[in-house]
Amino acid sequence: MDRQAIIERLLEHYDHPRHHGPLAEADVTLSGGIPDCGDMITIYLKVEASGEHVAALSFEGQGCTISQAAASLLSEQFQGQPLTLIEAMDDNEVLDLLGREVVRARPRCATLALNTMKAAVQAYRRRH
Numbered sequence: 001m002d003r004q005a006i007i008e009r010l011l012e013h014y015d016h017p018r019h020h021g022p023l024a025e026a027d028v029t030l031s032g033g034i035p036d037c038g039d040m041i042t043i044y045l046k047v048e049a050s051g052e053h054v055a056a057l058s059f060e061g062q063g064c065t066i067s068q069a070a071a072s073l074l075s076e077q078f079q080g081q082p083l084t085l086i087e088a089m090d091d092n093e094v095l096d097l098l099g100r101e102v103v104r105a106r107p108r109c110a111t112l113a114l115n116t117m118k119a120a121v122q123a124y125r126r127r128h
Contacts, residue, residue, distance in 0.1 A: 006099030010069040017068060019058040019075035026056075028124045032116030034108050039063030041071050041113050045120045047083065051128055054078050054086075059113065066106050070098055071113035083121050089114060 001009070023029075023044030033040040041061040048055040057078050059071040074094070078086055091111045095103060103110040 013069035013072035017072040
């Protein structure tokens with residue numbers, strides 16, 4: 001994907017976020033943020049009865065295009081997936097997913113959603 005296509009995809013997810021908004025009956029609601037730049041994400045995680053897969057995942061937030069587009073892309077990617085997939089993804093994979101050459105100057109913004117999703121999975125596992 002060329003640089004312009006990456007930027008257009010990020011803008012599309014920012015302008016029309018997927019899985020955006022509160023999730024009724026979430027098993028975990030967890031917020032994360034970057035105080036010095038104002039990016040905030042709240043993750044809503046519902047886990048299937050088996051305790052192993054995402055039943056539903058949504059987010060709310062405010063901040064830059066990169067942080068909000070990342071939350072949209074990741075929430076779309078993780079629907080129905082094993083919790084272990086969230087736990088296994090690392091920051092480099094997120095940068096590649098978003099378009100490393102476009103987001104490399106803002107790695108904290110790019111990884112905020114993933115790190116908050118990982119924390120939500122950990123919170124779920126502690127409770128169950």
